[in-house]
Structures are given as structure tokens and as C-alpha cells.
Amino acid sequence: MSEALVESVMSVGRGFEFGLLGPLVVKRAGAVLDPGRRKQRLLLVRLLLADGCAVAPETLCEELWSEQPGRAPGGAMASLHAHISKVRAVLEPQHQRVRGSFEVLVTEPTGYALRVPADSRDTTRFERAAAQAHQLLDRGRPEDVLRETQRALGMWRGAALADAAHHLFATHEAARLEELRQTVRETRTTALLLGGRIPEAVDAAQELTRAHPLREAGWALLLRALYLAGRHPEALQRYADLRWHLADELGLEPGPELRALHDGILRHDLPPLPLPGTAVTAGVGATSGSAAALDDVSGDTGTCAAAPPSGAAAIAGDASPVGDPQARDGDGAGHPLVHPAQLPGDLSVFAGRAAESAWLSAASGAPGRPGLAGAPVVVIGGAPGVGKTTFAVHHAHQVASSFPDGQLFVNLCGFHPHAPAVEPGDALHGFLTALGVPAQRIPEDTADRGTLFRSLLAGRRVLLVLDNARDEQQVRPLLPAGDGCLTLVTSRNRLPGLIAADGAKPLTLALPSETEAHETLARRLGPERLAAEPAAAAAIVRLCGRLPLALAVVAARAELDPAFPLQVIADDLRHAHGGLEAFTGFDTPTDVRSVFSWSYQSLDQPAAQLFRLLALHPGPEITAPAAAGLIGLPLPTTRRLLAVLTRSCLVEQPVPGRYTLHDLLRGYATELIQVHDDAGARRSATVRVLDHYMFTAYEANRLFQQDSLPELDLGSPNEDVTPEDLTTVEQASRWLSTEHRVLAALLHTAVGQNLDLHITGLAWSLKEYLNRQEYWPEAITALTPALKAAIRRGDRLEEGRCLRHIGSIHGYLGHREEALRHLNQAIAIFEELGAVGEQARAHYGMACALHLFGRTPEAVASSERGLTLSRATGDELWTAECLVELAWFHSNLGQAEKALAFCQEAIALFQRLDAPWQQAQAWDAQGHILRQLGRNEDSVATYRQAVEAFEELGDQRNAVGALMRLGDTRLAMGDRKAARTAWVRALADAERQALVHSAQEVRERLTALGAEAELGGVSHGRD
Secondary structure (H helix, E strand, O other): OOHHHHHHHHHHHOOEEEEOOOOOEEEEOOEEEOOOOHHHHHHHHHHHHOOOOOEOHHHHHHHHOOOOOOOOOOOHHHHHHHHHHHHHHHHOOHHHOEOOEOOOEEEEOOEEEEOOOHHHEHHHHHHHHHHHHHHHHHOOOHHHHHHHHHHHHOOOOOOOOHHHOOOHHHHHHHHHHHHHHHHHHHHHHHHHHHOOOHHHHHHHHHHHHHHOOOOHHHHHHHHHHHHHOOOHHHHHHHHHHHHHHHHHHHOOOOOHHHHHHHHHHHHOOOOOEOOOOOOOOOOOOOOOOHHHHHHOEOOOOOOEOOOOOOOOOOEOOOOOOOOOOOOOOOOOOOOOOOOOEOOOOOOOOOOOOHHHHHHHHHHHOOOOOOOOOOOOEEEEEEOOOOOHHHHHHHHHHHHHHHOOOOEEEEEOOOOOOOOOOOOHHHHHHHHHHHOOOOHHHOOOOHHHHHHHHHHHHOOOOOEEEEEEEOOHHHHHHHOOOOOOOEEEEEEOOOOHHHHHHHOOEEEEEOOOOHHHHHHHHHHHHOHHHHHHOHHHHHHHHHHOOOOHHHHHHHHHHHHHOOOOOHHHHHHHHHHOOOOOHHHOOOOOOOOOHHHHHHHHHOOOHHHHHHHHHHHHOOOOOEEHHHHHHHHOOOHHHHHHHHHHHHHOOOOEEEEOOEEEOOHHHHHHHHHHHHHHOOHHHHHHHHHHHHHHHHHHHHHHHHOOOOOOOOOOOOOOOOOOOOOOOOOOHHHHHHHHHHHHHHHHHHHHHHHHOOOHHHHHHHHHHHHHHHHHOOOHHHHHHHHHHHHHHHHHOOOHHHHHHHHHHHHHHHHHOOOHHHHHHHHHHHHHHHHHHOOHHHHHHHHHHHHHHHHHOOOHHHHHHHHHHHHHHHHHHOOHHHHHHHHHHHHHHHHHOOOHHHHHHHHHHHHHHHHHHOOHHHHHHHHHHHHHHHHHOOOHHHHHHHHHHHHHHHHHOOOHHHHHHHHHHHHHHHHHOOOHHHHHHHHHHHHHHHHHOOOHHHHHHHHHHHHHOOOHHHHHHHHOOOO
């Protein structure tokens, strides 16, 4: 179509206005038009939702005549043509037609399209006004916000898409628009507060809570407005009423934002006022914020909504009657029975599958359709690359509004070439967490987790997508009971056991029709480009075997260079290893080798090399710095190569800065690297990536300034490797938390290749992180390969160090026999070597284990032996360590004065040696001793020093312990309230850091104090 003709069409379309925020309204040049009867109105609504994209006649028939699930009436096509003619007569009277052609409702090769500007729809104008209001609020212009929100809300005349109510194609969009409408109302109320119009804000917030009584954002605005209006008691009473309502009817507590606000009202110190759409909205009936809703793209209708710009994280609540509130971070914790929304994004260019969608809607009992009895589970099967996951996610988005209690998604990795399949217990843990169950209430046993999961879902409507399942045993524990939920399972296996024993319904995805495959290309490349080369387009569809994955990769190359002739692409496909005929009829990871090789061959040499080398990384994700180490190139160059791979659809970026390979592509890269890179090149790349992680992890652990990490002679990293630049404890903690699973997988790689240096470095670094997190069994597993490596190379000193640490960890776990055996072996080795300093450390560890086993007198003897040896070597640091240990033991034996002397001597040494972490340990012990001596105020002050020091050093585990013992002192003073306050804070910190053992110790104290209610508040749940 020429530019002049396009301009002519758009000039015709600019005269129209369409009202969708209520019953359909059509205007031309300001005059109201009668769009006709119900089917004509539905037709117009459906085409307007497509946003200028063509909609296939078959799709229109299926969606407009949806009374018969799975198929349209036989005469639907003829009726559709009649309605098309009638709508054209309304939109384009005879005098506006040009030689019988139509310029507004046009016919394209793939269907019908409505060519009108996006801003002719009031929905577009409303969303722009909403985004503008959000920006104005971010800029602190409340009066302008009020004018913009009034304009936006004034566009509504009733329910959105009212003419298409109960039609599946409109339900998702209608719900999204209603959610945005509510967000605009909240924005208006926020602007009233910021503008000082408090009485109006109270009225507006009361309207919000009446319209959505379980939406917490409205309640937060109401409580704040009442407080600022001087109606403090009423604000507190409204919170109490809401809390009672949630607890009595739904078994929930208010979310963290409301609890923080309630606490601020009690203390006359309000938290910052968040922007609508940015605050955490936790609670029953809460839906996603406006930005999340606007990000959704409906692949079926082709409607894309632009998200409003994100605002500032918070606006200061400076209207407090008693002064400026202090900025604080929310705790971010969810609470039970929240509404998860875990679905991945919908594919914006999704096309076809109308028949399968209709069948699935009928089988699952979608609104307006009679469901097939007893089919709450559907197994979606088909050949690799046929689009099982894409279809399942797309359909899930279409019907999500029918499952108001949430949507759950998990990739079970059943057919991942390297990553192990997800165990049902792990998947259940993720689901329970998403549903708001606190970590400490999740059972250890898989069967018990399944029971809790089914209990939570009983009577609720939740949608589950179990992607890439391995077999029936992996799926069965994840299935909810009853028929209120829908479970979609995708698998390369047909899972006949689920069908036979569990009543699942099979849905096998066949190849799309030629029309659907053509529509897929048109969605990606544009109908004009296909229309210019119809023969080449048909050839590409044929040579790709209509396989969706192949079509996507081919289209990606064509998109990268719009000037690239489609005929050349078709010729390349025809001559590339016999074309793509192998895509049809096989079910192995090599089915799509031809299309992958074709895309791979378009890469330049460095990008191709990086793609191959990614197969050596265990995954699931890799960062750009790690990839730079893998390939041995500078970071900016590597980022460019990753961008090339991402654009070529060979690599995905699920979150910013982290890259992943699809399982089939990883398998293909594995094949390539075996062919193109010799064993030496592969080993060099492996060593480089191991260097990157080992040196980064080792330096990250050193930032914690603890004495448990030995000085290791790791040498220097490869000259082509640059470890991550971590300079703070916070950075180190975040990096280790994110990468510790990768470290574990790389340790396995090092073990498989007998790379002893990397085994040692990775094992010690991983052990340090796991030990701090109280993952003690995993810490033993991590350090065991280092022990074996030391034995293998005859390094007796390293062998003894490993035995000492493994024995100490067994002591934490209460494994008496294993702990003492390992520690005695370590002592024997160090005595044999004459390593006096190591003997001292081993006796220190033995003493700790003996004390944990209740053998404190023996522990004193072992610790005294360690002290004597430390003094003999002149090692003042370990001399002080042993003094602290002896102080602790003597305090437990009731010898407080002697214990205090030991402790004070140790503190003086630590201060002179500038050892802050060890000094914090000594303060912790001294606080206990001072309490024994009745010097409770001094004990409190000392514990506070310890807590502050541990927190500053990033040692959350010991900070929780010191805080717990501070509560013990408060209780000894008779101050039950202060003790409870300390323990509640300790429990919150332990749960936030997933310190299971410490959290249990604190809970036992709270329970003994009779603080079950506070325990429930911290855990955000009910027993």
C-alpha cells in the first residue's frame, strides 16, 4: 500500500470516535451513528480490540457465535459476511466508497481489519490520561493530577465492553480496564491528600472501600485520610473492623502496608505515602497494579497497551500532625492465601489455535460454556517445537479472569538436558510460598506439603500450569482436589497414566494449518511484506513444515533486516541440508537442528563461539560478566554478543542481566561444541568460567571478615577473567544468594574433571555461604569433595582442615558420633604434622561440639588445650578466640566471675588486633555473663553493641542470636514487653533470612511467654 493511500485511509479513519467504556458508541465527525444490532456491535468491538490487526473469519465466527463450544453454526460464515456488509454501510456510506473498495473495514489476506487511529477509541484516550496522571503525581503536581483523573474517569459511561459481556474474547480486556479505572480513582485520592484537601480525600477513600471492600490500597488511603483529618480513633476502629472481617471470614491478617500504617498511626509517625500501582497490594481480592496490567499483551486480539511510566518509589508522608515521618522500607512479606499471578508473559504475536482454544474452554468450563464433566486436568502434548508451552500460557491468560484466586506456574524441567527435573516437593514448596504460607509452616515431607496444598485450594478457583513435565509421578502430587481449579500440563510424553487413573483430558496439538502458519508470519513480519512476495511466503511456511518454533526463528532473521528478500530466505531453507522436512514427524531434541543450524550460521564467529560455549555453563542462568569469563573477551564485547544471540532467538533474557538457553538449544549447542571445539579449548573455557566464580565467591566471603574461611593459595585468575567487583557486605550477600546454586553445579563440574584447585576454592566458598544460612547438611555436602581432593593429592594439612570443619558442622546438627570422629581425625593429623596452630583450632572445634552434646566439663579441658597451644604459637587472634570460648563454658558452669575475666581479656586483644567480628562474638558472650552476675543494664548495653556490630558486618545469624539473648536479659529484668519486642524482631529477621534453626529457637521463647498472637503476626499467618 502506497504512503499516499495510507494517508488517505487514515484521514478517513480520523473522523471516527468509538466509545468502549460502556455500551458501544460510534461517531463520525461528531454525529452519532447507529452501529446496528447485537452481532454487528459485537463485530465492531472484536475488530476494535484487534488494534488494526487482521482477524481471521474463522476466529470471528467462533467468537461471535460462541453458544456452541468448539464450533460455530454452519451458517455462521454467511452471516458474518452479511454483518460485515452492514457494518461497512454504517461506517462508509456510498459516497465515500472508491470504485467499490473500502478504506475503513478492509479485507486482507488473513482476514478483516478496522483501519482507524488508536486514539479514536476512548479506551486509548483513557489509558493515556491515566499515564499522564501518574506522571503528574510523580512530579508532585496534585492539582494537575485531579484535573487529569477527572477527565479520565469522565470517559466511563458504564461497564467496559458492555456489549461483549460474557464473551471470552473481551473478559480479560474488560477486567484490565476496570483495574486501571480503580487505580485512577486511587491516584485521585492520593492527589487530594497531597494537595491538603483532606475532607475530600476522606470522602473519596470511603467510596473506594465501598466499591472494593477487600482491596487494601483503598483502606490504606482511608486510614491515612482519617488520621490527617484528626479522626485518629475512627482510623484505628476502621482498621480493627477490617482486621476482624478478614480474620473471621477469610482467615487472613491485613497486609504489611496496612500493618505499617496502623503502627504509624499508633505512634503518630506515618510511613511514606506510596504511589498507586507501586505499593505492595497484599490481601484478598487484590489484583495486579496498573503497570503490571498495562504490560499484558493479548496475543489473540493483537491489542497492545502501553504501561504508564513508573513513578517514584514513595512520596513522603509530610502531613503528619506531629512532624515529618521517617522513611522506612516495607517488610515485603506476603501473607497466607494471597492471589499469586505467576503466569509468564503472553506472546504478543500469538496466532491461530482457535479450535484448540475453544475445545479447551469447553473442557475447562469457561464462563458462558458448558464444561465437560470431570475434566479439571488437561494434558497438552505434541511434537517438540509445536508450541505447547506458548499455547498453554496464552490460553491461561485468556481465562485467567475466570480463576480469581490466582494463577500458579512452574517449569518442571522434565526434559532439560542438564538441569535435573524439579522434584514435586520443591514445586510444592514454591506454590505454598506463592500462596503466602510462611517458610516455617511448610512441612518437610512431600506428602504433607501436598496435603496442605490441596487444603489451601479447596473451594477456590486457581489456575495451574505445570510446564515440561517428565512423567505422571512428577505431576500427581501437584494436582489440586475438586473441580474448582484447572490444571494445564505440558509434556513431551503423553502421560497416559494421568488420563487413565486421574481423569485427565488429552489435547494433542497438531501442526497449525497453512492459514494459521501464514498468520503467524504476518503477525511477526507484517501483512504488507508477505503480500509483496506471496510465493516466497508460502514456500517458507511449507519448508518450515508449519512448525511454530521454526517459523519464529526464521521470522526473527527476517525481522533483523527488513530489506532482506523473503525469496532468498526461502532459497536458503531449501538448500540447507535438505530443507526443514525433518521437523515433521519426529520427537527428539534433534528435530529442529536444521532451523537452529540455519540461525547459528547467520552469526559472526565470536557470537557463534559464545553460543557454543554456553553449553559448558550449568545454568539455569548466566550473567554477562560470567559469560565474558567463559569466552575470554572484554565485558562490553560480550554484552554485544549476548544481544546478538538474544535477537537471534538463540538466547533468552528472562530478567535483566541474566541469560538462559532453552533446553533444545542447549542440546544443540552441546552438539556443536563437540564438533567445533577440541578438548583443550573446552577445558580452557571451563577453567575460565570456574575461575570467574571461584575468585568472586572467595573474595565475597572474605568481605564478611570471619575467621572460618582458611587462607587458600588459589593463585591468580586467568588473564582473560575479571571477577565481579564486590566491595560491600551487602553486594557480597546478594551475589552469593543469587549464584549459590550455580556454584554448586560448577563444583560438580570441577569434580567431574578432577580440577582440584577449583574443587577446593569452590567448596570452601560454598560451605561458608551455606553455613551462614544454617544449611548445614548442604554445607557438609559441599565440603566433602574438597576433602576427597585433599586425600587424592596427599595434602594432609588440607585434609585435616576439611575434617575439622565437617566435624564442627556435624556438631551443629547434633550428629555426636560423626562430629567427634571427624574432629579426632583432624587432631591426629595436625599432631602428626606438628601443626600447632591447627591443633589449637581443632581443639576449639572439639570443645564446641562437646559443649553442644552436654559435656561441658570435657569441653573446658579441650578449650584449655586449644588456649595453651595458641599461646605457644603466639597467635593472639586464636588465643582470644579460645578465651571467649572458655568464658562461655565457665558461665554455663556457674563460674561467672572467672568467665568475665576471660571475656574481658579477649575483648582487649580483639580491640588491639582490630578484629570487629570476633569482638562482636566476645560482646555476645559477655552479655550473657553480665546477666548471670545480675548486671542486667550492662548486659543490655553489651548485647546492643553485639547486635549492631553483627548487622554492620552482615552476619545476620549471629545478630539474631544476640538479639534473642537480649530478650532473655529483658525477661530476667521482669520486662516482658521488652523481651517480647526483642524476640519478635529476632524472629522477623530470622524468617527474612530463612534461618530455620534460629527462627525455631525464637518461636519457642515466644510460645513460652504466651505470645502466640505476636508469633502469628510476624509469620503473616495463622496456626
